[in-house]
Structures are given as structure tokens and as C-alpha cells.
Amino acid sequence: MRERRVVEWSVRVLPDRPFYGGSIESDNDTCQEIAKGILRHVDGVRSATVLPDIENVCSHCGEPWTERSDTYNGGCCGADEEAAGDGKDETP
Numbered sequence: 642m643r644e645r646r647v648v649e650w651s652v653r654v655l656p657d658r659p660f661y662g663g664s665i666e667s668d669n670d671t672c673q674e675i676a677k678g679i680l681r682h683v684d685g686v687r688s689a690t691v692l693p694d695i696e697n698v699c700s701h702c703g704e705p706w707t708e709r710s711d712t713y714n715g716g717c718c719g720a721d722e723e724a725a726g727d728g729k730d731e732t733p
Contacts, residue, residue, distance in 0.1 A: 654679065669693070 656675060669691060676689035697706035701720035708715050713725035 665693075 654675065656671065672691040676691055679689040680686055698704060699706060699714045699717050699721055701724070702718035704714065704717040706714055707717075714721050716722045716725075
């Protein structure tokens with residue numbers, strides 16, 4: 642019978658400001674500085690690792706990606722419809 646076992650615990654730290662519109666590099670640098678601060682000032686910490694949450698979105702409007710196709714997102718915006726053209730019915 643399958644059983645669930647805790648293998649490791651972790652603590653997730655969220656910065657005090659959201660990272661919307663910044664560059665990936667500058668956001669990563671900010672998080673790396675936070676991780677270094679945690680290691681300097683918090684006892685009992687073995688490591689502090691920066692792990693971004695990644696989601697697939699439409700490159701035109703930023704809506705969440707909902708389709709199996711890599712090129713058509715179900716017509717989430719006019720640019721998606723236009724970019725898809727005749728290939729919108731194709732799914733991998």
C-alpha cells in the first residue's frame with residue numbers, strides 16, 4: 642500500500658514587493674540577496690535556494706496558457722487569433 646512520507650521541510654519566503662514588469666535578471670539578483678541575508682541572520686538554515694514559479698502565458702496578452710498547442714491559445718486575444726492563422730486547429 643502506498644503511503645506518504647515527509648522527506649524534507651522547507652520555508653517559502655516571499656519578498657515584500659511583487660516582481661511585475663522587472664527583468665528576470667534583476668528579480669533573481671534581488672532574491673539572491675534575500676537568500677544571502679537569510680543565511681547570515683537566521684540560525685539553523687542549511688541552505689537558501691532561489692526557485693522561481695514559472696507559468697505558461699500568451700506572449701501577446703499575458704493570459705494563462707490553456708491549450709496543448711504551442712502556437713494557439715484558444716483565441717485569448719486578437720493577436721493570438723491573428724498569429725495562429727490556419728494552424729489554430731493543430732495540436733501536437
